[in-house]
Amino acid sequence: MTAAPPPPSEAAAPVDLHEGALEALRELVGRDDAVFHDGQFEAISALVEGRRRALVVQRTGWGKSAVYFVATLLLRRQGAGPTVLVSPLLALMRDQIAAAERAGVRAVAINSTNAHEWGDVLHKLDADEVDVLLVSPERLNNPSFREQQLPTLVRRMGMLVVDEAHCISDWGHDFRPDYRRLRDLIAQMPPSVPVLATTATANSRVVADVAEQLGSDGAGTGDAAGGPARDDGGDGVLTIRGPLARTSLRLGVLRLPDSESRLAWLLSHLDELPGSGIIYTLTVSAANDIARVLRERGHDVRAYTGQTDPDEREESEGLLKRNEVKALVATSALGMGFDKPDLGFVLHLGAPSSPVAYYQQVGRAGRASESADVLLLPGSEDRAIWHYFATASMPDEDRARRVIDELSDVPLSTPALEARVDIRRTPLELLLKVLDVDGAVRRVQGGWVATGEPWSYDADRYARIAAEREAEQQHMIDYEQTDGCRMEFLQRSLDDETAATCGRCDNCAGVWYPGDLDEGAAAAASGALDRVGVAVEARKAWPTGADRLGVPVKGRIAPGEQAGEGRALARLTDLGWGNTLREVFAAGAPDAPVTPQMLEACVRVLADWGWSERPVAVVSMPSRSHPQLVRSLAEGISRIGRLPYLGALEPANGGPSGQPGGNSAFRLAGVWQRFSADALDVPAGGVLLVDDLADSRWSLTVAARELRRAGATSVLPFVLALRG
Template sequence: MTSNAGTAGIRDQALEALRALVGRPDAVFHDGQFEAVEALVADRRRALVVQRTGWGKSAVYFVATLLLRRAGAGPTVLVSPLLALMRDQIGAAERAGVRAVAINSTNAHEWADVLEQLDRDEVDVLLVSPERLNNPAFREQQLPALVRRIGMLVVDEAHCISDWGHDFRPDYRRLRDLIAQMPSDVPVLATTATANSRVVADVAEQLGTSGAHTEGEPSGSGSEVLTIRGPLARSSLRLGVLRLPDATSRLAWLLSHLDDLPGSGIIYTLTVAAAVDTARLLRERGHEVRAYTGQTDPDERAESESMLKRNAVKALVATSALGMGFDKPDLGFVLHLGAPSSPVAYYQQVGRAGRASESADVLLLPGAEDRDIWHYFATASMPDRERAERVIAALGDQPVSTPALEAIVDIRRTPLELLLKVLDVDGAVRRVQGGWIATGEPWSYDAERYGRIAAERLAEQQHMVEYEQTGGCRMEFLQRTLDDATAVPCGRCDNCAGVWFPTEVGSAAAAAATTSLDRVGVPIEPRRAWPTGADRLGVPVRGRIDAAEQAGEGRALARLTDLGWGGTMRELFAAGAVDGPVSPSVLAACVRVLADWGWAERPAAVIAMPSRSRPQLVESLAQGLASIGRLPYLGALGLADGGPTGGPGGNSVFRLAGVWDRLSADGIDVPAGPVLLVDDMADSRWTLTVAARLLRRAGATDILPFVLALRG
């Protein structure tokens, strides 16, 4: 350990660097900041800093970098998860005289210059995204040289290391391999604002160490992670929970009271559809808001962030895509329409508010559908044994591209890419130039590990339910759930000080919310091109679909994820739901969709898709629409060779192969005009595409697909 004189010298240098960083000659370290710097610079430790948002975690690694560089160390490598966070970090570094550059997916044209700067030792901090660690060129060409010269490794937002920290992000698990290649005396710092004991243990495991101990406790092995944990209480936050019966009531409350919330803020939703629908309703009622999701154009996201920082909008209605890296110190409120699935995620999001103000309001409006949404996202990111074995078996020693592999293993692109990353980290496959290969290394499904993760997810979901229902202090509950030993009642939340938010809903707002949620009609974009690799499965098509054989733009009554009719659709298509005739209310809603369609030419007839799971529903819907529209109903398409194979969830190539040549128009007098083609649900749209091709070849001039529900 360092001597007192050595500590004093380091403190003086560190304080000088800190004051340059923040631009204040009177700045002093927060509790724990210098201790972290000293552990990294003097003792070359591996440290985890768990401190609330706004505490100054970036100051630790920038100050430590300056001191290490002065001592002759190489550049710091900072693994940062978000591009927006990188931009903020580079700006902060420049203020302290730290030369920082980034390598990420948006600046490939600058990589050569960055590498030259590294060669000339003109870079103090290199920021990389975790995804870079999975890039073959970076791993093979740039990373070895970096490892030889690295002065410090920093992992920002370290809760992403955890198996349940950030959508099961496998790129972070590769950090263990990186650390194993580094000299043992290179310090490592992991930082986060949200970590319970489980996350701390996950971080220690991925840092390749024997465990973790908290500052002030006896240390066993020198390889342990030093954990510097501060109190997580945020005295500026006023927490509350308002339980309302349904989505209509929640939206009506928001319409009634959005302007009562202080300043500008964030309204979080659990799905993209909810964010878009909520933002649309608020705008229609005169509120300045914008939707912000992972599907929003990057330039529009950046513009929306800027508008919120300038208070040019009242709120961004956002999914979890807006979180880490967004910094507005005076954010006035955070409101949730639906609860996140864990206290870690919830604290991370509410931590955006009140960072530099005396008061900020945090209100949760949980929904009855929250558990279903949690379950969907939890299972979507979990590796599956059978799928993993299928992928490994399909690969050899010659590279196979992801699109080509998709055509072999019947897994959709996004889950396939996630699974490949997991298998890559596990050593079973490897990404190389041109695609993926199997390594030949033994691999077995770690059922115990994934079972543990699943159990932990369920436990954390239950903690969120308990947070909603607790009669005690809400801030204290969050702190204890995050294993903060300093937890005490806050004296400000709705349970400590009484309900601070209005609970009534205005009648006009309720009517507006009801009208908005009763809105029907979602466009169905037609397929324009055949999927790559279809010929490998005996489907003799490729390239663009002939315009004379395409379907026209279709309509769905609603998405399964919609706030309004989506709920009715989820009940209708729930596992175990009994088939039966379409209800009068659903049929009436479908008629409204058709009335608003605005097609170029009215349909000449109605034809139903054949259905093995819901024949009564589809036939009664098609017959009902034909009767109300006074159109001839020509019956349902026939099933050839047993009908379509497979079910929902496969990728495009297999979905197309499963329906190709399995439909028949025999016995149907197809008119020379537009045909309204009726089905229960659209998912991949290949069934509708093949049916449209069949009917257009039989003489129809256009196909207008109509379905009750659009998946996703």
């Protein structure tokens, strides 16, 4: 906030509305001299006086939350009902509630972590003691919430706010498909209820898409050119779009040859980065591994991913805000809306897949400080990781039709449906959400039903999404390689017509970051990335629904037929050996014998295993894709460990069928009774079972069962790679 005179748009507003809004703003920010940024009061006036629908696209730190909190207070004073704020992330909800309390706004949340508080929240809503109700987009389609609470809320709602509204747009359909449902909600609302959508990251295409979702054909919207865009006063969506330049950020890109040198740079220079900050990675395993290595070298850091326990995530956020840790090593789970005004740096080990995502993440830094450092260390593996996530989330027509065909008007739970279609749980849940938004299926009490509505696969839409993603990925590569101003490049990528050179980035002002690697740090990075050995958890129970596929098993696997806990050389997503293994298992890569270096690393895994019963023989799996690799690995282990190699299990009944990626019941059906140990002289002892890749682990489970039934007292699986 500044102490400048109010702009003309404020001065022309009714004095009582402006004065009330300004009083609420000053209470919110705790400053008696605060005034509105250009466009803030215009948005508030449009919502409170005009009961309009508005889209605010402004840089991080501009004060978008001030707009909806001040508007809420003013609407409530006029007798309006509570504001419903759709918010995508728990960390964001926590910050929004804290900001609301500072402004005297009574805010409560309903989300997956506070089910024990829902009764109190609903009681407060009934008593009109809530000013803002924060909900996730998924909550809008929770059957009980949708049928019992939502109709009443729609009737009483004073304002709807959609935060991080770029998630509405189709580029983000796989992150939050439920955002697409908001258009249906808006259509149910009385025209007199104002709607506000806010985001810091949107190009012109996304702006037009969001405006259309808010119920406008785009008429009356415009882009900023030196200040907020203003429409002509018609009935369309008021779009207020300001310049996105972040003058506090000093951007840079440091290209290093490999993962080892990037980690060595971090070990060498983390303490030199200002204050505390965020180190972003592209995968969960990378975040965990890097955090572990940094802690081992004496750095006070924590890992933060979508798999981190919610209580631990909240604790870590607090430690970072209080500067009690140097950094959180995080995936994109720590992103939108996380509010630490004095965050000193944001560093990326690996690049996000688009300038939009990158701008969103670097926007965490320098929100209330004169300077913050932003450095990108791109990796050669970035493109492969982008491709994996893009293809894993894209809906598939054949899968979609299988799901629809299995559903009827009788509810079917997700686990029950999983047993009928060859789709794993996570992609199945995503696909169900997409089909729900499309109107083909519906979530009800007890599971999912088919609506009977006609459904067609929108191939053109998904082809457009794929093409847009490829273009965004190329823009990110262009950002890394540009010799022009980096902030200007990001602004132009977001269609900001005010883009101009920043004078601060490494291309404008020269390289500001060190490029040397400490010798001790380089050795530590090399040792960390050469670390080997990942546990392969043994299956203990048969999957639900296997009997429907002709596999006569259920419940727990008999102890005498189970595999023991196994080991893998590394995960495919690991920073060290993962890079080598991704090349081995890349599509089209030739089958070849194991290299001496890889065999030596495997021997180190075996030496560190610490098994309770040392194996007395080696058996290999009958690999369909890498027979040379698996056999040479088994023979190499046999030779070095002086254990007899009994040969490979023989394919039976036509051998294994099916492809990676299916769910457990189908994967089990594809390998059930497809391996035979009849030709092997299995000893009464432990057997080391060698394979190339562990994915669902059902091949290893069934093979271990055959070996146990043939006389082995234990079976210890050993694989080169663990997927995920």
